[in-house]
Amino acid sequence: MNLIDIQHLRTAIEIARQAREHGNHPFGALLVDKENNVLLQAENTVVTGRDCTGHAETNLMRLATQRFSSEELESCTLYTSTEPCAMCAGAIHWGNVRRVVYALSEVGLYDLIGPSPEHLLLPCRDVFAHSQRAIEVDGPALELDAEARKVHEGFWST
DSSP: OOHHHHHHHHHHHHHHHHHHHHHHHHHHEEEEEETTEEEEEOOOTTTTTTTTTTHHHHHHHHHHHHOOOOOHHHEEEEEEEEEEOOHHHHHHHHHTEEEEEEEEHHHHHHHHOOOOOOOOOOOOOHHHSSSOOOOEOOOOOOOOGGGHHHTTTTTOOO
């Protein structure tokens, strides 16, 4: 992980803030090419879209696979404010993105928001371990700085 990765993660966290401002769960993601150009960004739309699959990473992968070939996506990195869930990890696998960087871990999120029957504790590394593709995962990052957690503060208790 380097300074460019940290910068992109901060952008993902800012997108998560925007999702929250738009009335959605605070999650954000962006897709970056091998030259570190931001290609796409997406926020969570579960509430406003009335779609349980409207997670930031899944929304991003829908856009990405419509605009880019599998070969182009292979050299991209997906940055996300929080570790991708199992559904999003599947979308990343099928979209052929080969690197994922996240700020807050799934466990860190669940510790922050408390128990819920909606939790599905299945780390993205475990999902990717069953892939025939080599998908690099970096994260969690920024957890100790509280940047990744801050966007969630007070949201889940409302």
